Amino acid sequence: MTVAVQGSLEEIGEPLSATTFVVVDLETTGGSPRDCEITEIGAVKTRGGEVVGEFQTLVDPGGPIPPYIVALTGITDAMVVAAPPIAQVLPSFLEFLGDAVLVAHNARFDVGFLKEACRRHGYAWPAPEIVDTVLLARRATTKEEAPNKKLVTLARVFGTRVTPNHRALEDARATSEVLHGMLERLAAFGITHREDLDSLRNPMPSALRRKATMADRVPAKPGVYTFCGPLGERLYVGTSRNLRARVKSYFTSSESRRGIRDMLALAVDVDTVVCPTQLEATILEVRMIDQWRPRYNRRSARPERTAWLRLTDERYPRLSAVKSAYGEPSWLGPMRSMADARLAASALEQAIGIRTCTTRLTIVPRADARACILKDLGACTAPCIRGEESGYDVTLLAARDALDRDVSPVVEAMRREVASRAERLEYERAGELRDALSALVDGAMRRDRLAALRACRLVAVRRVDEAWELASFSHGALAGSTRVESGVWDAADELRTRWDALEIDAALVEEQEIALRWLERPGTRLLYVDGEWSSPVTGAGRHRHWVDARRSDHDSRVGSERR
Known part of the structure; x- marks a missing residue:
């Protein structure tokens, strides 16, 4: 006879309706717990969906608050001085936390600062159970309703009464409602x-854990690995300095x-290719992804879809951002993105006067043709109504010169415009023009x-650990690499013979960029050069400071916009 036994409450577990949560949010002077300080703590304690307590205090960071943090949070030095x-x-905060479940949005950030503060000041970290609402959002929301998992986006999705505003208590309240x-x-x-919260932390299913034996026969050497399906199809390609450890980590x-x-x-299986150097492994990975297009590879999955900026093929060309494998004459790029290509186009259009209308113009203007406002502003010679008499060919010469050779005239014109806007306190417009100029210079x-890499064949060497790493390139494509502890010149002579044996018509743009990063590292030496390896005197590198300024501004914003 079967006897039914009712489980105890302990066996059932603690319902979430009876669980105490402490939702915390911090404001800080920066993004690194070791180098930055807390300026404000806000926390909300809830149970059964009801708020049972709140904690809030400003914190003296012991030093000045960076201006961009002041602009973001509104917390000034004067506010924290006392x-x-x-x-x-x-x-007080640790007492408020007690044995509750600690909740934070992007918990790694907040917990990192709290743990570092405890370590510095001799307090034991209580190691509470932690719930990250970013992780919950990936399970509880779709990409359509929440394309990103920022707190402000989730607050909109769940209709919170409190709007996040980069102040600790308000953000903690909003996070609590989202939770x-x-x-x-x-x-x-x-x-x-x-x-049940443990099941949200992505435990590895036993069926997948049993497949870990795939790694047993993988060599512990650098190279490329390929996961294969039941029909031999390539599912995923990756690279690692230690193939066995990397495959096992999956x-x-x-x-x-x-x-x-x-x-x-x-x-069902994993194939590997051992490579003599990490450089060769990285480039082989790019080539294999291009050849096989594995369905689970996202990076490099469409290498032919590189962004470029070019002139359209018509009598009165305009600028067009396109995606293609390789550029042709009067193509600028490769650009970092289509957005950068459009920004660069706006710089050229403003500085040179390239027409911006998308109409395909006839050689002889139509009788009913009308010019846009740019003609009245003097920003376009209006070939739409003046045809060949407009002087648009002079504009095209300037555009082709910038796309093919020297962007300096455009840089100077845009520099003056940026300065003029800044003098008139139009900082937002000045920033937009600066970004457009930066994108143009970066693409050039x-x-x-x-172009310099594709114009030559070369063999280079650099010291790596206790050995010499050599690589041979032919017109942008890797012809071979090796790693030796001695006999560098013999190895270089052997690699030089591979130039003529290379069977690649044209290297992928991504491969060329990987090669350039390797060649431009400090300590790299050229052993053989066949052809011309140089940068033009009129090259865009002279204007690099515009690119650096934009990147610096972007890095500052990313550091502050952690939510």
């Missing part, structure tokens, strides 16, 4: 108890990418560098 230091705040909105959704998928709980787990479920720099 605030307690973090050493005095921590005991409970997501838990309501996840309840339909069986996430109803505190113990079958651990640290692998959380859903697409990769789907790939592992299909995989890449054009010059790749």
Whole structure:
């Protein structure tokens, strides 16, 4: 006879409705826990969806707050001058936390600062259970409703009463509302108890763990690995300095990418190619992805879709951002993105007067043709109504010179415009023009560098650890590489013989850029050069400071916009 036994409450577990959550948010002077300080702590304690307590305090960081942080959070030096230091705040916060589940949006950031503060000031980190609402959002929301998982986006999706504003308590309140909105959704998928939260941390299913034996026969050497499906199809290509360790890592709980787990479920075998150098492995990976187009590779999956800027093929050309494998004469690039190609086009259009209308013009203007406002502003010679008498051919010569050779005239014209806008306090427009000029210079720099590489064949060497790493290139394509502890010149002579044996018509743009990064590292020496390896005197590299300024500004914004 079977006896039914009712489980105890302990066996059932703790319902989420009875779980205490402490949602925390920090404001800091920067992004690194070791180099930056906390300026504000805000926390909300909830149970059963009800707020049972709040914690908020400004914190004296012990030094000035960077201006971009002040602009982001509104927290000034004057506001924190009388605030307690973090050493005095921590005991109260840890008491408020107690044994609750600690919740944060991008928990790695906030927890990192709290743990570092505890370490510095001698407090034991309580090691609470941690829930990251970014992780929950990946399970509870779709890409359509939340294309990114920023707090402000999720607050909109779940209709929070509090709007995130980069102040700790307000952001913690918004995060708390988002948390409970997501838990309501996840309840339909069986996430109803505190113990169920563990299933959201991507444990590796046993069926995948058993496939870890694939790594047993993989060599512990640098090279390229390929996961293969049941029909021998290539599912995924990657590279590593230690093939065995990398392949094995796919079958651990640290692998959380859903697409990769789907790939592992299909995989039945892994092929490897051992390479003498990491450079050769990286380039071979790019070539294999281009050849096989594995369905689970996202990076380099469409290498022919490189962005370029070119003139259209018509009597009165205009600029067009296109995607193609290789550029031709009067093509600028490769650009870093289609957005950069459009920015560069706007710089050329403003500085030179390239027409911006998309109409395909006839050689002889139509009788009913009308010019746009750019003619009245003097920004276009209006070939739409003046035809060949417009002088548009002079404009085209200037455009082709910038696309093929020297962007200096455009840089100078744009520099004056940026300065003029800044003097008139039109900083936003000045910044837009600066970004357009930066994109143009960056594309021209890449054009010059790749053209120099394609114009020659060479063998180079650099010291790596206790050995010499040599590589041979022919018109941008890797012809071979090797690693030796001695006999550098003998190895170079052997690599030089591979130039004529190379069976690649044209190297992929990504391969050329990998080669350039290797060649431009400090300590790299040229052993043989066949052809001309040089940068033009009128090259865009003279204007690199515009690119550096834009990148510096971007890095500052990324550091502050962590939510």
